[in-house]
Amino acid sequence: MDGAGSRFVAVRFALLALVWGASFLFIKVALEGLSPVQVVFGRLACGAAVLLVPMLAARRRWPRGVRVWGHLTVIAVLLCVAPFLLFAWAGQYIPSGLSSIYNATTPITTLLVSLAVLPDERLTRTRTAGLVVAAAGVLLVAAPWTAPAGAGGSRSLLAQGACLAATTCYGLAFVYSRRFLRDTPYDPTTIAAAQVTIAAVVTAALVPFVGTTPVRWSLPVVASMIALGGIGTGVAYIWNTRIIQAWGATLASTVTYLTPVVGVSLGIVVLDEPVHWHGPVGAMLVILGILTSQNRLGRFRRGAVPGLPTSPTREEPYGKDGRDDAERPEPDRAGEHVPGVRAAGREAAQRLDRDRDGLVRGESPEIGREALHRYERGGEVGQEQRDEAEHPG
Numbered sequence: 580m581d582g583a584g585s586r587f588v589a590v591r592f593a594l595l596a597l598v599w600g601a602s603f604l605f606i607k608v609a610l611e612g613l614s615p616v617q618v619v620f621g622r623l624a625c626g627a628a629v630l631l632v633p634m635l636a637a638r639r640r641w642p643r644g645v646r647v648w649g650h651l652t653v654i655a656v657l658l659c660v661a662p663f664l665l666f667a668w669a670g671q672y673i674p675s676g677l678s679s680i681y682n683a684t685t686p687i688t689t690l691l692v693s694l695a696v697l698p699d700e701r702l703t704r705t706r707t708a709g710l711v712v713a714a715a716g717v718l719l720v721a722a723p724w725t726a727p728a729g730a731g732g733s734r735s736l737l738a739q740g741a742c743l744a745a746t747t748c749y750g751l752a753f754v755y756s757r758r759f760l761r762d763t764p765y766d767p768t769t770i771a772a773a774q775v776t777i778a779a780v781v782t783a784a785l786v787p788f789v790g791t792t793p794v795r796w797s798l799p800v801v802a803s804m805i806a807l808g809g810i811g812t813g814v815a816y817i818w819n820t821r822i823i824q825a826w827g828a829t830l831a832s833t834v835t836y837l838t839p840v841v842g843v844s845l846g847i848v849v850l851d852e853p854v855h856w857h858g859p860v861g862a863m864l865v866i867l868g869i870l871t872s873q874n875r876l877g878r879f880r881r882g883a884v885p886g887l888p889t890s891p892t893r894e895e896p897y898g899k900d901g902r903d904d905a906e907r908p909e910p911d912r913a914g915e916h917v918p919g920v921r922a923a924g925r926e927a928a929q930r931l932d933r934d935r936d937g938l939v940r941g942e943s944p945e946i947g948r949e950a951l952h953r954y955e956r957g958g959e960v961g962q963e964q965r966d967e968a969e970h971p972g
Contacts, residue, residue, distance in 0.1 A: 588825045591818045596834050598806070598815045600841020603675035603682070604849060605807035606667055612800035615667035616782065616790035618807075623659060623779035625808025626816075630772040633817060639769050650759040651773050652781075657752035659778035662745035669738035669745075674852040679842020680720050680862045681742035683835060686869045687713045688743070689750035696754060709872025716864025717743070722857045767823075771816050836866050 609618045633639070642648060666678055687710065693700045721739050760770065822831045839862050846852035870876050 595818050596837035598811050600838040601845055602811045603678040603842050604845045605803040606670045607675040608799050608803040612795035614792035618667045619663040620782040620786055621804045622808040626812030627776045627779045629809050629813025634772050642773050652777050654752050654756050655774040655777035657748045660781050662748040665741040665745035669741040672734045672738040674846050676843035676846030679839045683839045685746045685749045688746045689753050692750035692754050705874050706872045709868045713865050713868025716861045719857045719861030767820050
């Protein structure tokens with residue numbers, strides 16, 4: 580990729596962090612004139628309309644088969660309807676910045692779900708340490724000892740619990756998607772368009788029963804809904820897909836660590852939300868726990884940033900459809916250039932590419948856990964073979 584193209588991808592990455600980090604600000608403003616159900620319906624309707632554009636422009640074929648649509652419906656509920664409703668409801672009682680911090684726990688809840696339901700997942704010492712650190716961060720963010728007595732304090736704690744329930748829904752959706760949609764022939768944009776459209780239809784069915792609150796339109800409310808739905812749930816997903824194609828899923832997923840920074844900052848600057856020391860410190864512990872559980876800290880110490888290209892050259896395209904513009908997988912596997920290991924590394928990268936359906940299309944992206952583990956194990960094997968080659972006997 581040339582310098583101009585790389586800078587353009589970097590701009591998309593920055594915009595993605597800004598849009599997803601601002602999602603909770605938009606929710607907070609939209610709630611001034613809409614009920615939580617109305618906010619979610621408007622968001623999904625706008626997102627579906629935007630995602631319909633690339634579907635029609637590229638003449639993509641919609642998924643076929645009752646079974647596939649059934650799986651997509653389950654994922655739409657877990658990935659869009661339920662978490663969006665929970666975050667919108669919670670936004671009535673807690674600051675937008677606090678919601679953005681809880682959203683950053685998605686990788687941890689995904690790991691917990693994976694450990695609970697997938698037989699091939701194991702609780703290693705590294706993962707245990709990461710979970711303990713992240714749990715301490717969540718406790719520090721919640722700070723139940725600071726909650727005021729009475730109904731106000733109870734609603735605040737309940738709203739924070741709703742945020743954690745929302746990220747658990749994300750984790751369930753990722754695991755379900757990996758289990759039932761990983762071998763489907765449809766690209767991420769098609770899957771996203773189908774999921775968001777289904778979610779919009781499901782939410783529309785709820786509006787007559789729980790979304791009849793009178794609407795109070797205003798320019799901030801309308802602008803927030805357009806930004807939240809059209810950009811945050813529509814355009815941002817297309818940006819994310821392009822970033823994954825250019826940088827790889829590992830580096831693209833680091834946007835998760837930037838969204839709470841943006842969310843808290845915008846809450847302070849735009850909404851004049853109060854911030855206490857335990858919120859940012861707890862958020863840092865959550866991110867540290869994520870990095871620890873994913874075994875990334877060791878890579879940083881070795882000077883290798885996961886997913887960051889180290890050479891401007893490229894080799895054969897590795898994309899599943901053999902596109903010439905597909906970038907080579909990042910040289911994050913130590914043994915990529917050892918004979919006999921490079922082909923295995925390329926195959927692992929292709930599997931990782933296929934597993935990117937596990938990326939979150941709500942506020943935070945997250946790569947499929949099993950794909951990441953295969954990716955890391957390939958690096959460990961490659962390192963061993965490199966050591967043997969450099970130090971025979």
